[in-house]
Amino acid sequence: MENHYYRSFLRWKLQQYLSDAGFLALNDLESKYGIKCPKLSKLRELRKAYSEWIPLRTTTWGSYMHVKHAITLLTEINPEILDNLKDKHTLHFRLCQDGTWFGRYLNCIVSALGWVDAGEHSQNAFSLIPLSYVSVTKENRDNVEQALTTEFINMFKPGQVMEIRGVEYNILFSYSADYKMVAQVMGLAGPCSDHFCNWCRTKKLKLSGMRKLVYENGFGNNVAFCITDKLQKHSYKSYDDKDKAAEEENIKNYDQVIL
Structure with missing residues (x-):
């Protein structure tokens, strides 16, 4: 505990967030080449040379x-x-x-x-x-x-x-x-998926009983999602399919959010 040399190295290791494996690797390099760790200026010169080599x-x-x-x-x-x-x-x-x-x-x-x-x-x-x-x-x-x-x-x-x-x-x-x-x-045609849209968890083969779930997002826009009848009962107010004008306006807002 009184060895100032070891205490200084331990303090440096903790301050630099150097792992035990990293410190051991540094010791191994010093033992392998029989020299102490080079000065930082030398490493900076080497890094600069690599940077110039890679345009x-x-x-x-x-x-x-x-x-x-x-x-x-x-x-x-x-x-x-x-x-x-x-x-x-x-x-x-x-x-x-x-x-x-x-x-x-x-x-x-x-x-x-x-x-x-x-x-x-x-x-x-x-x-x-x-x-x-x-x-x-x-x-x-x-x-x-x-x-x-x-x-x-x-x-x-x-x-x-x-x-x-x-x-x-x-x-x-x-x-x-x-x-x-x-x-x-x-583009939207690039990725392929078994789902109807980016946010659906229901696959295309199970589209029966799908409705529109609408809610207002943080930007004040109405966003439409596909959702099953089963989940609809426990979720937000659904679209009224008879209200065509509201449905068209919501889809327009939905497209603006996505694009």
Whole structure:
């Protein structure tokens, strides 16, 4: 307890939120190469060199790196996984996208690349490579289609082959996003579902006895949902099917909310 040297290191570890595994990995690197941890200035110089080696492509709405540079980074970070896949000659990556906002007015679409072959424990946010950041005035189909340029989309075309460490690999891409993001990127005809609409839990084969459930959302608009007769008895006031004018107005408001 009186050893100031050990106490200082423990305090530093706690202040920097460094895990036990991370501290052990640092000790292992020092033992492996027989030197102390290099100065931060050296690591910054190396990081700067990598940043210059990976050029960013700038557009009117933001910037992105080429997906092949992201693949190179992922495979360099996990060389042992790449060694185990040499015989398969296929690498599987996933494009992750989601919309978010900063403050009240800055809406943006963030894209990142993950490596499926790295396993389930390597799919968290810290294991992804940031791929692109684009800003949009409002998150809808037209703005997303404009901000995600054709050049960016074409980076993920199927049938690509990439040479890594002297070995050729077939590159397979999959897409990961919530249903709203998929609909905005691909259009309403892009995603397929057994359900009648984005919010229905009832499948298309069980559409008998469906009614419209209407309620006023936080924006003051009436929103129509599909709901079964069984649930209707325990829910909000239902539409009067005879009131055609009210039904048409509600559907119009519903479309405005979705679009």
